[in-house]
Amino acid sequence: MPSKTLQSNEAAATANGATDAPTLKGSEIFVRSLEEQGVDRVFGHPGGAVIKIYDAMERIQPSFEHVLVRHEQGGTHAAEGYAKATGRVGTVLVTSGPGATNTVTGIADAYMDSVPIVVFTGQVPTHLIGNDSFQETDTTGVTRSITKHNFLVRDVHELAPTIREAYHIARTGRPGPVVVDIPKDVQMNEAPFHYPDEPHLPGYSVPGKAAPKQIDRAAKMIQDAERPLLYVGGGTINADAPEYLTELARKTNIPVTTTLHGLGAFPETDDLSLGWLGMHGFYHANQAVQNADLIMAVGARFDDRVTGKVDAWAPKAKIIHVDIDPSCISKNVYADCAVIGDAQKVLQQLLPKVEPKDTSDWLDQIEGWRDECPPYSYEDPEEDKLVAPQHVIEQLYEKTKGDAVVVSDVGQHQMWTAQHYKFGRTRSHITSGGLGTMGFGMPSAMGAAFGMREGRDLPVVCISGDGGFVMNAQELSVAAAHGLPLKIAVLNNDFLGMVRQWQSLFHDDRFSHTDLKSTNPDFVKLAEAHHCVGLRATSKDQVDEVIEEAWSINDRPVLMEFPVPKKEMVFPMVPSGAASDEMLTRMFDKEEMAAE
């Protein structure tokens, strides 16, 4: 088969001029390739099928740093956090079998959220593949439907070209995870080493600029619209386009609402910002969607958590959809004008074609909705020893003023973070959106903190719940060992809060297996056992004290536990399957709903 093998062999041979390329073992080629690729950090865990690579790292002492994680899932999330915080490709190295399968959740998470990571997995020797050998898993088979692409390297000559291709695929177009499975004999065999300058991927193309005709159409639609709205997703951030998006919004006075992953693409302190939309988005943002006559989606994919009942979503609006992935166009919501291209290039093309607009009537109308159901509202709990979770997040914002990378886990605290923290910087909000992976927060905050060492010096704040935090708490000791100044806030309600909320609203208060009181650890002791500092606030007054103390410690992670009431719910809320304007607001009373 081999046609590809032949081509890459030939390419390698030609490039080498059959002369000065050193002959190296596969394990050495791997290490040297990562160096050539400019990798600065690898999150990994050794094992039998990658022992040759680990040995080569010890001998070569490469230019990149290896971070020994304590669980492969943690390693994959760390690579995601690193990638999202820096815009670079995250790298993971694990062994075969259980090492590979432990990365599956992280890979699926990266696939759903378009995060560029490359996962290298060891594999049993080629002659044992298919024999049910020790620690053998069909890794490419298992990961095929959750990767952008994957490779099984069958010949040491293919190794360097494959690594080159893997990084290219992960980073370009709509980013995503790539798996490279490397059998042990490939790591041991020898070949001339040459790292190709260009990947050889004849079937792979990346959209760049959009068709001028579509740009003209989009510009005309914007010009004709009376109630336009920008709906901005994570693709804008992936394309490094927030600057141009902001310019477009300010030039045309079009209000901006963002998805969960779009947070940070447009400053939430700006008058044109409506905050985020969707299931737990702001009432005025959802009302704006339902009443807009034009919605321009930039790097967003019309997820069901955004649209709710899709047939009733934005009934009055024409849709312009800017996306780099053609398969996203008209997938959930029909696009009247499809603009396929890189968001940054598209916005650069569009900017000179649009004129300033007067949208003041439309903005006034939106202000009316904002007054009807004000965002950021909540009440303090009745119990003395508990604090409102929203208050904690607001105080974290007051402390950082948006100059931080905020990483959340999955659940109620994630929604409160998105609602109450005012994001103003690109790549400042990291969370698991598409897959909703509990246990994502802590390790990806660690990855982001490593990313901050390479040039972008912002504090990293992890906001987690008690349920999700425990799922990957083992990485605390890794963060401690590296002296990362992580600030971790655990909003502890001794419950799986989001599930509890649904049980309360839709299942008659039957709290089936969501009470964690008896199984939760002592979080302060948990932190200390992992060589971190543990702090606890037991009243509203102590929130600021604890935050101040945490910010005074900068040589290791600090975990701050905030006991919060279990009854607190995330509002407003579009119930699953309802239309976006059928929001339950804070005023809503369950008994009233039952009476209806």
Next chain:
Amino acid sequence: MSHDEKTLTLQQIRRKRKFGEAILPEEEDETEQEHRHIIAVTLENTIGALNRVTNLFSARGFNLESVAVGETEDPSIARLTLVTVGNDRIVAQITRQLDGLVNTYDITDLTDAEHVERELCLLKVQYTSDTRSEILDIKDIFRGRVVNVTPETMILEVTGPNKKINAFIGMMEAHGIEEVARSGQVAMHRALQYEAPNPLASSDSEVAGDGAPASDE
């Protein structure tokens, strides 16, 4: 041959994209109706490529009625023809996802386009001295061939579009079929072959056909 937006092949779409024209249908024409779709895919001739293509269908709960794959004139490129029945809108989206795969070059939904379809069928049937001549007559009507014969059975080979093969199998049922093997359909765009030196001649392409007898259609 003139095409409207609906029947553009991705090759043509790419050509249009180069000149900055719209690359997707201008109207919302993908319906919720279920239809049979015949899709041609050219892809890298490499491990896992076929699997990635078929995965996209199985992940959506679509059965593939037939899959036929083989090398093209360039051994590094394989061509795959697959047949599925499904919701037009979802099939259209899957074809766009197919185009996004790293290993694929071109995807053509041939369903609404002028195309030629062929399938090969091997059929082992029992015969006696009484039925032998009737079986051979039917074989002749379907322009088949005898490729193997034993005292009790013979293997017949027939080529043609899906419907013709079904009809042939139907005619043989009464005689006691022992085994049937079908290759799955292969298909090709007529327009790509006959793309217009003289546009006026294109209306004759149905008659000009592909060299197969008109009775095949």
